[in-house]
Amino acid sequence: MKHFLSINDIGDIKSAISTCQAIKRNPYLGQGIAKGKTLGLIFLNPSLRTKISTIKAAQNLGFNVLPIDVSDAWALEYNEGAIMDQDKAEHIKEAAAVIGRYCDIIAIRAFAKLKHKAEDEKEQIFQSFVQYAGKPVVNLESALRHPLQTLADLLTIESYREKLEKNKKPKVVLSWAPHVKALPHAVANSFVEGIQKMDYEFVITHPEGYELDDSFTKDAKVEYDQEKAFCDADFIYVKNWSSVKEYGKVINQDKNWMIDHKKLLHTSQAKVMHCLPVRRNLVIADEVLDSEHSIVIEQAENRLYSVQYVLAELLHSNNEKLVKNEYKEAIYDEC
Ligand code: AN0
Ligand code: CP
Numbered sequence: 001m002k003h004f005l006s007i008n009d010i011g012d013i014k015s016a017i018s019t020c021q022a023i024k025r026n027p028y029l030g031q032g033i034a035k036g037k038t039l040g041l042i043f044l045n046p047s048l049r050t051k052i053s054t055i056k057a058a059q060n061l062g063f064n065v066l067p068i069d070v071s072d073a074w075a076l077e078y079n080e081g082a083i084m085d086q087d088k089a090e091h092i093k094e095a096a097a098v099i100g101r102y103c104d105i106i107a108i109r110a111f112a113k114l115k116h117k118a119e120d121e122k123e124q125i126f127q128s129f130v131q132y133a134g135k136p137v138v139n140l141e142s143a144l145r146h147p148l149q150t151l152a153d154l155l156t157i158e159s160y161r162e163k164l165e166k167n168k169k170p171k172v173v174l175s176w177a178p179h180v181k182a183l184p185h186a187v188a189n190s191f192v193e194g195i196q197k198m199d200y201e202f203v204i205t206h207p208e209g210y211e212l213d214d215s216f217t218k219d220a221k222v223e224y225d226q227e228k229a230f231c232d233a234d235f236i237y238v239k240n241w242s243s244v245k246e247y248g249k250v251i252n253q254d255k256n257w258m259i260d261h262k263k264l265l266h267t268s269q270a271k272v273m274h275c276l277p278v279r280r281n282l283v284i285a286d287e288v289l290d291s292e293h294s295i296v297i298e299q300a301e302n303r304l305y306s307v308q309y310v311l312a313e314l315l316h317s318n319n320e321k322l323v324k325n326e327y328k329e330a331i332y333d334e335c
Contacts, residue, residue, distance in 0.1 A: 001317050003130055003137045004310045007147045007194045013154065016313075020155045020305040027060050027304070030312050034061040037315065040103035041067045043140070044110045044125070049276060049303050050140045050148065054107060057308035061315070066103060078124050092128040100133030105314055112143035112184040114248030120144070136314040138307075146186045149275050150194035151306035156299045157200075157235055160271055169201050170234040171268070175226060176206030177283040178253045179240035187275050188241045189216040196220070205229035207252045213244050226257060233267040238274045238284055260285040264293055271295045 001009050010016045023029055039058045043051060058065050070076070076095055077088035084091065099106060106129055112120040120143035129137045139147055161170055174191060193216055195202050204217065205226045211217070223229040230236065238259050243249045258281070264270055272284065272293045280286055288294060 001136075001310075001313050004147065004314060005126060005130075005137065005139045005142070006145050007150050007190060007197070009147070010151070010313075013194070013197045016151065016309060017155050017158050020151065020302070020309045021159070023305045023308050024155075024302070027308065030061055030308075032062040033312060034058065034063040034104075034315055037063050037104040037319075038102065039063040039065050039311065040099055040106045041065060041140075042070055042106065042108045042110075042125075043067075044070070044108075045141070047109060047140070049300050050109060050307075053300075053303040054138075054140065054148075054307050054311075057304055057311055060308060061311055063105075063311070068099065078128060092125070093132050096129045096132035097134070100129075100135045103133075103135060104319075105136045105138060105311065106133055107138035107140050108142075109140035110142060112186065112248075114182050114184065114242060117244075117247045136318050138310060138314070141184075141186050143184065144186055145190040145193070146275070147190050147194075148303065148307050148310060149187055150190040151309070152299060152302035153191060153237065153273065153275070154194050154198060155302045155306060156273065156295060157198075159298075159302075160235070160295065164234055168234075169199060171201040171203070171232055172235045172237065173229050173233045173270075174202075174204045174237045174239065175229065175259065176210050176257060177238050177240050177259055178255055178257050179250070179279065179283060180253070182242035182248050182250050183240050185212060185241045185244060188212055188239050191237060191239070192216045192220060203229045203233075207254060207257065209243055209245060209251050210241065211244060212241070226263070227266070230263060230270070231266050233270045236264075236267065236270045236272050238272060238278075240283060255282075258283060258285060259288055261287045261291070264288065269293070273299050276300055 055065050074089035075087055077084050077091045108125060110125045123142045126142050139145055203221045203223050205223050208224055243251045272288055274296050276296055278284055
């Protein structure tokens with residue numbers, strides 16, 4: 001794995017999940033393999049889970065963690081060939097190359113701005129670091145994807161799957177829920193991308209007009225009737241997103257789409273998931289979040305193991321001579 005920009009950068013997802021499970025059993029597997037290495041962290045948006053789990057996982061491996069506050073640095077120009085006679089003082093070409101000399105891995109969060117679809121889809125900051133930094137880049141949520149979340153989500157489903165009826169293929173439903181703000185599509189896109197690698201029954205439910213980009217959904221089943229979609233579900237993954245067609249717009253805030261206890265009655269005692277942060281009694285009712293149905297805290301805990309796996313894997317693939325043996329012994333032999 002050269003970079004971790006999407007769940008597709010993981011070759012064998014099942015083996016990745018079993019390595020995450022081994023890390024969960026012993027988070028100090030691979031302790032010290034990153035000694036003397038620096039992880040640069042660039043956050044252009046708020047975060048609780050991603051920031052803390054990444055720092056903690058990095059520390060478990062022995063990284064020095066270097067938070068990079070780009071709002072403190074020079075205003076950056078991204079356009080190739082720009083004549084820089086306005087307010088931008090530094091080009092991303094130099095900035096990324098310099099940060100690449102200071103760090104061994106660079107992790108970035110930069111959400112969709114939700115104004116212009118084509119502009120967001122360029123994922124300019126990620127592409128610039130991949131092109132100019134010369135070091136592995138980790139996606140901590142880009143305009144289109146949140147793959148560390150997805151890996152933790154799959155790990156969560158797999159650990160509850162063992163409790164299902166033997167040989168039952170889990171039924172997983174991705175449900176849109178209302179929100180007051182226009183939210184990005186990254187979590188939902190990535191989830192769909194990850195689920196398609198697994199052997200699950202999968203249904204997406206949302207009001208008409210909230211179709212996700214078909215480059216992600218491909219031939220996934222869409223059911224506009226939430227109640228029908230929930231029938232016999234084992235896992236309900238709740239998430240709001242804004243419209244893709246009317247890009248970045250909130251076109252429906254129908255409160256009937258909130259997940260409450262009544263909606264779970266025809267499920268197979270479904271476990272309810274959400275990436276968090278979640279707005280209570282708007283997206284999911286208290287009675288669900290405070291019940292046995294909710295597995296959102298374990299899901300958030302699993303963020304630790306997914307990011308520790310990705311950091312170790314990047315170090316392993318990009319510093320073969322340095323860490324191959326220690327890493328193999330520490331992690332793979334455990335699985
Ligand atoms: C962000 C989103 O929906 O993409 C981050 C979720 C991990 N959520 C909010 O902005 C509330
Ligand atoms: N789920 C998630 O990425 O949470 P944060 O935005 O708090 O990092």
